Amino acid sequence: MAGIHLTLEAARGLSVSCLTANGCDDDNAQAVTEVMIKAERDGCTSHGIFRLPGYVKTLRCGRADGKAVPVVERISPAVVRVDGQNCLAPLALDRGRQPLIEAARETGIAALSLVRIFHMAALWPEVEAIAEDGLCALAVTSSRALVAPAGGTKAMFGTNPMAFGWPRRDGPPLVFDQAVSVMARGEVMIAARDGHALPEGVALDADGNPTTDAQAAVDGVLLPFGGYKGSSIGMMIELLAAGLIGETFAYETTANTADDGGAGRGGEVIIAIAPNRFGDGEGWLDHSEAFFAEMLKQDGVRLPGGRRHAERARIPKEGFHIPGSLHEKILALTNTE
């Protein structure tokens, strides 16, 4: 494979150095780095080190504060609020996770509201970490407006991923993380970079016409998966990740924020559920394992996350590659003398 070979440890050092050189304190640099490293470890290139220049842009333009100290508050018995104070999202998530888990264990179900953060990471690491502690988790976040509602031609929703995690008896939790766009923005960006065409039904160009050109899609608008049903889910995510918590809707984020490749300020909500507070004791675990086993009896059916788990067994040993151009860009961004 072409490009620069990196171990996860080397990538970690590269990222921390670059973020530190661009104004992050150690807490922020480590937190942001860790979500990119988790993505690389699992083979999720589109949310790995590829995102580092975007984080740097968000810091350099002064939108995000690399030295922000998030403020955590339990504002209701089952609601934890983290005011990120304009941090990049990962530090706010790290600070909110344990208080959320504690609240959910006390009350049965609890929500984490994250405001004044800049989010451009994958969502699955957040629900996976909660599910590793034995809870079910559902996370939603908004972004810039990139997706048209069903029937429309102009961006109104973010790609609005929804991530869900469920504890397994053995091995890593069951986790899925899916954008409301047919194709994730990160994947479209990778396709545009590499000159690959998109499948039909993924995007409209800037004039509202269907396109398979990835760059035209980047300049145009993405379409929701499953037509009006995916569109309804995109709308629901806007209402939860923005309307509910007083953060910006995707269309407001777009209006507020220069389109410079960096992140826009936005909100996130994670709902955590403690299954053993729902009346079935510990029975839910064996019961859901039987369900997964039944699913897997069918040829062609897979549980989400299988490819990530396979990469997770391989990449920490073998490392991974990034394009030489990305490596050079990161080094240039790090050398701020």
Add this chain to the structure above:
Amino acid sequence: MAGIHLTLEAARGLSVSCLTANGCDDDNAQAVTEVMIKAERDGCTSHGIFRLPGYVKTLRCGRADGKAVPVVERISPAVVRVDGQNCLAPLALDRGRQPLIEAARETGIAALSLVRIFHMAALWPEVEAIAEDGLCALAVTSSRALVAPAGGTKAMFGTNPMAFGWPRRDGPPLVFDQAVSVMARGEVMIAARDGHALPEGVALDADGNPTTDAQAAVDGVLLPFGGYKGSSIGMMIELLAAGLIGETFAYETTANTADDGGAGRGGEVIIAIAPNRFGDGEGWLDHSEAFFAEMLKQDGVRLPGGRRHAERARIPKEGFHIPGSLHEKILALTNTE
């Protein structure tokens, strides 16, 4: 229009008489009737009086108890559990709604777990009633196995509707209610009854081959909307409405229950969220109204529920029609001498 003309009041009387003749006490008969009448009032034929013979089957075979008294318990600070004692679902929902709303107002977010119920109604009336009280609500339920997971050919998930409600400043709440199947089972049943073909991509026949024949679809398996993304949502709903609360997964419901046109026992979960406990005071209401107004600036974009609200203005005055054959069947089911 052909068929028998009914006012809502006449339909209510027809339904209560029929359910009472088939073993329901007044509480159960009224609750079940009310959800069918709400569906008819809003023009949702597939969840209206059309369902009455199915309810009767569920009662006559002895699975459901028309005199059941649901037991309500707050099992965790933010979790209300209703054991339906084998009632038809609507009475359990009526009994759980206010305790759920009270819990959510106290804690910010709360869940209602419904077990030992027989569900075959539309979900949207449940979230609408909660949203009319100023809360956001998300409801999910499982059913018999009718939908294949992405990549599979055998039914594993229920049609697993997800319903979402959000309060509006003026007028009825924003509500959507959508099955994880491309097409709702009720719609497929109506198409089979009327001899209409289905669009492509809706179903596989009993041999696992794509079909547009509605009866073959009823005998075969439905497909999830949006491919693997809709399939993931179907799986999530199974885990919440069955795994979490100790109720039967759709594949277990199918294995346990004769396929006689009646309902199978299953679970339901409703999450209620009190927006004014999330840190934005009352700001969320104006903020989300601005979001809806922005959506509606685009030609071709509609908010869900518009057709229902238009029918709601018309049908209570004008009444509605049911097929003569359905009317005769209901009369025959009522005459149990």
